[in-house]
Amino acid sequence: MSDVQNQQALGRPTGAFVGASWVALGLGASVYFVGLYNARMLLSEKGFFLAVFLLGLFAAISVQKGVRDRAEDVPVTGAYLGVAWGMLLAALTLMTVGLWNAELLLSEKGFYGIGFAMSLFAVVAVQKNVRDLAAFHRVHPEAASGDRPGFAAGA
Template identity: 50%
Template sequence: MANDREDLFDKEKQNELKLKVERKDGEPTSAFKGASLATLVIGISAYIIGLFNAAMELNEKGYYFAILLLGLYSSVSLQKAVRDKEEGIPVTNIYYGISWFALLVSILLMGIGLYNTGSIVLSEKGFYAMAFVLSIFAAITVQKNVRDTQKARERA
């Protein structure tokens, strides 16, 4: 009877181990990938909810939304270009330069927009700035995780 219980326990343990997906060498952990994705969703959601609830004109809301999209796209594009260069994948200087330019312009436009707007208080300006920075950083991290996971699985 005791052996039957031990055999059953061992079989359950083996089944649990089979269900777990093994992490490849160089692949980020599931916890890190999940935290990065959650951070991206939280940052973008907070920014958009803040825009939706803001007491500003629709054209101002569109301006800040467009800056968020430009910042997200340019940050991921720059991360990819930097990573490609590091790995010896050809990247044209024009693409690399445009990626840097677009990211810097998005940050500059965000700063200028927040500095010049009179329709929101200082604490809201800080909120938008932090949500913007959080979203950009999280987008870079999520893209890096995707690339690291893909590369680790290709090697295996």
């Protein structure tokens, strides 16, 4: 088995997937924040959309971590996983209701919705990559020098 096949068999994500995940997260969040900064709405409305965005990202990471922990037989309480799923659903509901009732053009609503959805997907992919790289480096500590700093640090 070649070195690349061995790395992929052990769950190491490719550099292209790691890079694409970070670019998607950066692009989704940047688009959302630029739109929020330029929006003509009350500061309280901007705060609402910022808080819902951050809640959604944190909840998506928590769901990914909880599901992955269970798949790897790491103890996860049903309460934790239930709260994580509940908060993700709450963030999705709040974003939907907030955009539905916002006095924005339909194209602006779509802009925020796509930025939010893209960021949720990307943050899960980034968390998966961080965790996969950390697991790979636990098995192959000699390979750590080839990765960018910080990718293998968290789980």
